[in-house]
Amino acid sequence: MGTTSLKIQAIGFDADDTLWHNEDDFAATEDAFAKLLSPWADTVEAKACLLHTETRNLSLFGYGVKSFTLSMIEAAMELSSGAIDSATLGVLLQRGKDMLARPAELLPNVARVVEELSRSHHLIVITKGDLHHQERKVQLSGIAHHFAAIEVVAEKDTHTYERLLQQHDIDPKRFVMVGNSAKSDIIPPLQIGSVGIHIPYSFTWEHEKVSETQREREVGEHRDRFFTLGAIGELPDLLGQLDHAA
Amino acid sequence: MGTTSLKIQAIGFDADDTLWHNEDDFAATEDAFAKLLSPWADTVEAKACLLHTETRNLSLFGYGVKSFTLSMIEAAMELSSGAIDSATLGVLLQRGKDMLARPAELLPNVARVVEELSRSHHLIVITKGDLHHQERKVQLSGIAHHFAAIEVVAEKDTHTYERLLQQHDIDPKRFVMVGNSAKSDIIPPLQIGSVGIHIPYSFTWEHEKVSETQREREVGEHRDRFFTLGAIGELPDLLGQLDHAA
Numbered sequence: 282m283g284t285t286s287l288k289i290q291a292i293g294f295d296a297d298d299t300l301w302h303n304e305d306d307f308a309a310t311e312d313a314f315a316k317l318l319s320p321w322a323d324t325v326e327a328k329a330c331l332l333h334t335e336t337r338n339l340s341l342f343g344y345g346v347k348s349f350t351l352s353m354i355e356a357a358m359e360l361s362s363g364a365i366d367s368a369t370l371g372v373l374l375q376r377g378k379d380m381l382a383r384p385a386e387l388l389p390n391v392a393r394v395v396e397e398l399s400r401s402h403h404l405i406v407i408t409k410g411d412l413h414h415q416e417r418k419v420q421l422s423g424i425a426h427h428f429a430a431i432e433v434v435a436e437k438d439t440h441t442y443e444r445l446l447q448q449h450d451i452d453p454k455r456f457v458m459v460g461n462s463a464k465s466d467i468i469p470p471l472q473i474g475s476v477g478i479h480i481p482y483s484f485t486w487e488h489e490k491v492s493e494t495q496r497e498r499e500v501g502e503h504r505d506r507f508f509t510l511g512a513i514g515e516l517p518d519l520l521g522q523l524d525h526a527a
Numbered sequence: 528m529g530t531t532s533l534k535i536q537a538i539g540f541d542a543d544d545t546l547w548h549n550e551d552d553f554a555a556t557e558d559a560f561a562k563l564l565s566p567w568a569d570t571v572e573a574k575a576c577l578l579h580t581e582t583r584n585l586s587l588f589g590y591g592v593k594s595f596t597l598s599m600i601e602a603a604m605e606l607s608s609g610a611i612d613s614a615t616l617g618v619l620l621q622r623g624k625d626m627l628a629r630p631a632e633l634l635p636n637v638a639r640v641v642e643e644l645s646r647s648h649h650l651i652v653i654t655k656g657d658l659h660h661q662e663r664k665v666q667l668s669g670i671a672h673h674f675a676a677i678e679v680v681a682e683k684d685t686h687t688y689e690r691l692l693q694q695h696d697i698d699p700k701r702f703v704m705v706g707n708s709a710k711s712d713i714i715p716p717l718q719i720g721s722v723g724i725h726i727p728y729s730f731t732w733e734h735e736k737v738s739e740t741q742r743e744r745e746v747g748e749h750r751d752r753f754f755t756l757g758a759i760g761e762l763p764d765l766l767g768q769l770d771h772a773a
Binding site: 338341342344348351361368370371382413414434 | 584587588589590593594596597600601604607609610611612613614616617620623624627628657658659660662663679680681694
């Protein structure tokens with residue numbers, strides 16, 4: 282850890298599956314989708330069609346629950362060859378609305394850790410997805426006041442991180458990003474010279490999955506700035522060590 | 528105009544119905560919606576139900592085409608008391624996808640004006656709505672490279688403008704906002720000390736409508752910083768006068 286030569290200036294937090302549960306809600310809705318479509322397809326086929334529809338629509342729709350809901354309706358029509366009744370489509374629409382309405386459920390120790398770190402560091406939420414829904418979740422989370430900024434972005438690539446850090450006057454070498462997705466939260470920050478702290482979540486969306494081999498390769502030379510934690514509760518200790526080593 | 532005492536530092540542009548056509552596409556889709564629902568409701572009733580559904584869903588969905596599409600599907604089920612067939616719902620979904628896929632059609636003279644102003648001023652797009660769709664429209668517009676930043680926000684209120692100007696190091700007194708919505712583009716900037724240039728569009732979404740009386744009252748004491756133009760082609764002349772008077 283001695284290679285980190287400057288004190289931490291700001292900490293970025295991914296939101297979904299880092300600060301609060303998210304993917305499990307999608308997984309439960311996918312199960313309900315498969316059950317509703319069981320007259321026309323088995324579970325594996327139904328879920329595969331949904332994922333395929335989501336992926337096909339991604340460049341048009343972007344991320345988030347509204348995109349997912351529209352893709353559920355489209356996939357349901359496709360799987361049933363148009364035979365599905367509108368009441369069942371109404372159930373899918375309502376599932377989407379329920380997902381949007383549900384307040385974010387914080388992961389264990391998040392409230393304590395964020396409160397503690399906000400006393401000594403500049404904290405920023407950096408999250409992908411639907412602007413309105415993400416801002417709404419942050420506002421209802423009860424921890425919004427600990428963050429200096431909430432940045433909702435269309436893609437989390439090196440270009441996005443560079444733009445955000447520049448905008449907030451943060452030196453990439455003194456920036457730490459914390460998140461559950463190696464692809465979105467860890468590899469791009471490592472590539473621009475920041476520290477990446479990976480806290481895996483129990484579910485990973487297919488679209489965010491990277492193989493162990495791929496992750497190893499991409500982390501590669503940045504290994505001295507890459508850390509993995511089992512849970513967010515361990516974060517203050519690690520950051521303390523990083524700041525101490527600086 | 529002599530009361531504007533400092534040279535213009537940056538110009539903010541609304542996007543929908545200021546840089547490109549937008550509301551007319553919604554209006555055409557609303558017509559198609561009413562036609563599809565004609566077995567169950569007359570045009571006035573169908574459009575009223577759609578607007579009511581959109582308004583009811585606004586706090587949950589936020590702005591944009593995906594929200595509009597979900598509300599169309601919901602309103603169609605409501606108007607037909609669930610009797611609508613899934614194929615017709617599929618047509619509504621496809622209308623929404625067509626709206627998302629259609630490249631933004633620039634309003635007359637926008638390309639010339641934006642190019643000209645970008646040579647002397649810092650230009651920023653400040654737009655409400657769906658992050659992914661707005662960024663996509665800007666990228667496909669052919670004029671993206673003239674803007675220093677694209678800011679997609681959940682609401683355009685004084686708080687949002689203050690935050691953005693602070694973030695970009697812009698003095699509110701030296702900021703000019705250009706847009707078609709008095710409610711979102713003009714009144715909040717006037718209230719924080721900026722210049723507001725209103726360029727009305729032929730359609731205004733019900734939700735953005737403010738009465739003449741209300742607008743007059745809100746513009747009120749800020750009248751010396753409020754301007755109305757017939758079209759964006761007149762903008763460089765007005766800005767030249769403002770800079771000259773400074």
